[in-house]
Amino acid sequence: MRRSVSIAVLTVALVIGLGTIDIRHVSVLASAQQKAETTEVKIDNFSFGPGTLTVPAGTTVTWINRDDIPHTVVSTEGVFKSKVLDTDEKFSFTFSKAGTYPYFCSIHPKMTGKVIVQ
Amino acid sequence: MAGKLKDEILYDHNHDGIDRRGFLKCMAWAGTGALCVMSGGVLKSYSLSRLPEMSSKESLGELSFVQISDSHMGFNKPANPDVAGTLKAAVDKINALSAPPEFMLHTGDVSHLSKPEEFDTVDQILKSAKPQDVFYVPGEHDVLNDDGKQFLERYRRGSKGAGWYSFDKKGAHFIGLVNVMNLKAGGLGTLGHEQLEWLEDDVKHLKHSTPIVVFAHIPLWSVYPEWGWGTEDSAQALSYLKKFGSVTVLNGHIHQTLQKVEGNVTFHTAASTAFPQPQPGKADSPGPMKVPAEQLKSVLGITDVNYVQGQHALAVVDLTLA
Secondary structure, X not given: OHHHHHHHHHHHHHHHHHHHOXXXXXXXXXXXXXXXXXXXXXXXXXXXXXXXXXXOOOEEEEEEEOOOXXXXXXXXXXXXXXXXXXXXXXXXXXXXOOEEEEEEXXXXXXXXXXXXXX | OOOOOOOOOOOOOOOOOOOHHHHHHHHHHHOOHHHHHHHOOOOHHHOHHHHHHOOOHHHHOEEEEEEEOOOOEOEOOXXXXXXXXXXXXXXXXXXXXXXXXXXEEEOOOOEOOOOHHHHHHHHHHHOOOOXXXXXXXXXXXXXXXXXXXXXXXXXXXXXXXXXXXXXXXXXXXXXXXXXXXXXXXXXOEEOOHHHHHHHHHHHOOOOOOOOEEEEOOOOOOOOEHHHOEOEOOHHHHHHOOOOOOOEEEEEOOOOOOEEEEEOOEXXXXXXXXXOOOOOOOOOOOOOOOOOOHHHHHHHOEEEEEEEEOOOOOOEEEEEEOO
């Protein structure tokens, strides 16, 4: 008797809990698992971290600027080019083809990085 | 060199008893441009304290101008959330100079993000400066997103290509160069073939005695390549200026004052009016250096330059905002 009551209580609590979850979050979680992988490159202290990123084809790479100075992300082969990114601004690019993609910051050209797509 | 106890005068340009080696020794001791210039001897005659002794400027043909740099309008982080305020303080400093400058040079990074409102704000603030004539060259922050088109339209001055130009003032020849365009991955500042050809032609027929002032954003000497503080093809530019007796190179970009003398060429970088940056290699990266609020104005500044016709060297003096 007690066990069934506690199970019932738990079930009710769970139902109430689920009911308070924002339905948007649930759908985002579901679709993220279906989408290709997203990987992040952090820009900070005049450097790209990681400097060399290896990802499978189809990956969307997102650069996010955590530095207190603006930077850009520009492919040396002209494949992609961000607008200027101030602190906390992002740039994303989806790499559909395999290859090596060197890039740099066009404002501070000593900052270089590479994405290797397999 | 060994066994010499007395310094020999090697190159007494102004006949005041101080030579290049003495100047360099002084600089090594002082660590900054300012002190050395004041007591270094080559420029002794022109220290600010002596300027009142000089008779009417016009009859001496004296030229006086100010260099400001790296105003970064739009920057709002530590150590300076108010770059408009510090630029205004710089203008106040300029307006308080005992020898009022005729014009100003802005060696770039006028704006922080190349936004029109940022350029507008600088223009507005500089309207209250006594010297209303301002000559600009762009920094890398001024040519974002549009290959410098906006900068050219605002500050053109009949310039060629990416915005290089020259003009004359009281017998001195001023050359504005652009070394922030077409930067290559892993590279430094660059002048490019077209600009170098123009420069060679521009100075070809000038007399050797013409004092030359070159101004550009990124230093035209190798300050610290690891941080991009240098220009790849500056050696070629300087080779065209070898014949001149006095060449003064004024740069910005590194947000601190540094000076180097090499033969007849004096290289000088100005402080920023916005925020300081660390000395070469003294931090992980060349980004904004955080200092306590009460110290901020002492690491920002302007550069006052004076020249007397007939004399060789220009007097370059750095002044901090506080």
